[in-house]
Amino acid sequence: MSIMLVLIRCKFEIIRKLVGISEAIRLILVFIKLKFFNLMPKLFIFNTHIFINKTCISHPKSPLLKNKSSLIFSKNMSTKSLDNKNTGVRAQSSMEFCDLAFREWLAGLIDGDGYFLLSKNGYNSCEITMDARDKKVLYLIQQRYGGSVKQISNAKAFKYKLRNRAGLISIISDINGLVRNPTRLLQMNKLCEKFDIELKYSENLIFNSGWFSGFIDSDGSIYYNESSGQVFIGISQKNKFLLEPLVDIYGGRVDISSPKIEAFKYVVYRKTELFNLIDNYFSKYPLRTEKMKRVNLIKKFYLTRVSKNNKDIVKFNEWVKFKDRWEKYQD
Secondary structure (H helix, E strand, C coil): CHHHHHHHHHHHHHHHHHHCHHHHHHHHHHHHHHHHHHHHHHHHHHHHHHCCCHHHHHCCCCHHHHHHHHHHHHHHHHHHHHHHHHHHHHHHHHHHHHHHHHHHHHHHHHHHHEEEEECCCCCEEEEEEEEHHHHHHHHHHHHHHCCEEEECCCCCEEEEEECCHHHHHHHHHHHCCCCCCHHHHHHHHHHHHHCCCCCCCCCCCCCCCCHHHHHHHHHEEEEEECCCCEEEEEEEECCHHHHHHHHHHHCCEEEEEECCEEEEEEEECCHHHHHHHHHHCCCCCCCCCCHHHHHCCHHHHHHHCCCCCCCCHHHHHHHHHHHHHHHCCCC
16 A cells, blocks of 8 residues: 555656646546556455455465465365366266166066077077057167167057167177076077177166166056056066065065966055155156056046045046046056
């Protein structure tokens, strides 16, 4: 401030001699105003980005205060770098989770509706057959691995077929170690031997795995019983040992489908178990077929369903509309 006063006084004396006292005072005031406003942004930037306090300004040569300022600035920059690094790590982790969830889902889908073929003539392929309403799933797989999607003649179904070597190696590599169906493992092993790929066996199934959603998308069904007022998530399979581990992990039970059909059925029917799957599983590993729309309607079912003795016409109409949405696979 003393330097500033000396500078102003010198300028005043020079200007006074040139233009007179009154004009000199006016010009000096303008000079002070300009200096003040030019100085403010510098002080603002100085204080904001380097965090120098009044003590530092009074003693600019103090090594302690100088180091302190540098540390604060360095810490600020390090925090920003760390934040950027953490954001990148989270993004990468999210991508890795999505990729693993997809590969687990695909393994579950192939365990149910898939098939690996290696004929005596050396013809090899991977095939997946789905209901016509779920053909979008086959196109999703085609987009990643190549192959073709065609409608099956005289049937409301579509078939995905992958024959090229590069595509087969890619899909086998993605699901190797995730396939659980013994029949599918034997089929895949033949192609592994042909392509010189080591077959890997799956680890024990855990709750947080996309395999279960893929298995439901393939061999599962979601339906309700109006008389009992219950919703069921069921999976039919000839291999009982493929279904039994699901009971301890996701709840439910395993029954024999019927005396006429040589198959077993895994079913989840308790309301608490269904809600647990909706809130804690399907929220992270959603079905990719139209069946997910029925999953989204399960809670609505328990709110909308009416008893046989119901006389409320409004509730009855809501129930009729709900049934229509359920049958048409509408959210």
